[in-house]
Amino acid sequence: MPAANLDGSPVLNGEGKQVMHRRVVVQKLNRKWAQVKVPDCGWVRFRLTRRDLPSAKTFRVTYRNNGWHVAFATVPEPIDAPGNGEKIGIDRGVAITAALSDGRTLNCPQLSSKEQAEIRKHQRRGARAPKNSAQKTAEYAKVAKLKAREANRRKDWCEKTSTMLARDFDVIRFEKLNIKNMTASAKGTAEQPGCNVRAKAGLNRVILAQGWGLLHRRTGEKAPGRVEDVPSPYTSLRCSDCGWIDKNSRKNQAEFVCSACGFACNADLNASFNVAAGQDGKKRPRPMACAGGTTPRTRSSVREPQLLLW
Ligand SMILES: [Zn+2]
Structure with missing residues (x-):
């Protein structure tokens, strides 16, 4: 041939x-x-x-x-804009990998609990196997293979999701995240040791497992010039309906109830509405899923959002 x-x-x-x-x-x-x-x-x-x-x-x-x-x-060729004028806001989170402002929530696949148990089993066997033994090598190779499977799944999800975003929306808005700063170690120094170091390490692992960076990068490559980064301060604390910013509005990880107007919504979706509105902060029509109510406006303190450990 x-x-x-x-x-x-x-x-x-x-x-x-x-x-x-x-x-x-x-x-x-x-x-x-x-x-x-x-x-x-x-x-x-x-x-x-x-x-x-x-x-x-x-x-x-x-x-x-x-x-x-x-x-x-x-x-690969960049994907053409659909030309429908559609804008989408994406809030990346730990509980929901990507909350879209059209109400959809997308989750990056993780290993099943069975697969995670499999990893722990081989790690345990590897740790107990004699030093430099063939068994030790084999057990750790099995661990690596399972972890590679997880990475492949994550990559596949990011590719499919970024293609969908580039194909369906003219403007794609991400909240600006500094993943490097967010996942900085809490270890501190010998003179000033940090607190909650193990918890922070666990959160970092979860953040990195979400593939936030890859999703953003691949979307940018597929939709050049159509991806915008919206500064993220207050996107999770600001009411997407009336603009009121209050840390008390965020009841817990999932729940957002505005302390001023009573607008109630999933917290990640509320953030994605704020991201979709962008810097202009225009009001967007509230989807039916999020019902509003009325509660008296209360005085509240506004502070810089912290990285919340939940
Ligand atoms: Zn409100």
């Missing part, structure tokens, strides 16, 4: 002047298998995961916990 690029066109050796092995030589063997010529290695057969092969200039062979992979680098 003659050498050909992934799209079937003849191999070109132009383009890649500064790079040595930019010539991607791929042969399709049959419907399911193909082979690629790896420099200093020769032909390597791989299982095809797509029917239409993309045209790639580079590829990478990696070994991960679940085996060897070959990935061809292509830059």
Whole structure:
């Protein structure tokens, strides 16, 4: 079979002047298998995961916990705006991964409790196995494989969700988060030790497991120029109906009841309405799901929102 690029066109050796092995030589063997010529290695057969092969200039062979992979680098076309003038606000949270201002709540898949128990079992067995034993290696390899599965699921979810957002909405507004600062350790220094260090470490793990950063980055890549970052102060404490800001409005993790106008709503949805309104802070029509009521306006203190441990 003659050498050909992934799209079937003849191999070109132009383009890649500064790079040595930019010539991607791929042969399709049959419907399911193909082979690629790896420099200093020769032909390597791989299982095809797509029917239409993309045209790639580079590829990478990696070994991960679940085996060897070959990935061809292509830059996908950005997704066109639907042109319907729709705006969406997204509030990223721990209990609900992404609350959308159209009332939907999206959750990033996590490992099932059965899978988590499986991880703990292999961690325990690995810890008890003798040092440098084959058993120890095998147990920890099983742990790594399960964790890789979780990461794959998260990535898949982020890809699907970002494509949906880019396809369905003209303007996508995220609340501005500084994940690096949010997940900074509470450990402190030897002179000034922090408090709730373990709790903060646990929260950090949960925050990082949500894939917030990846969702934002991939949406930006698929919808260039259509993603806006809205400064986040008070988005979780501000009433999306009347604009009143009060920490007492947030009753608990899930509940938001405005202390001024009585507007009641899921706390994450309320925040997503604020994000959708953006900096202009325009009122948006209240969806039917969130019923309002009337309670007397009470005096309240307003403070900078803290990272709440719940
Ligand atoms: Zn209100």
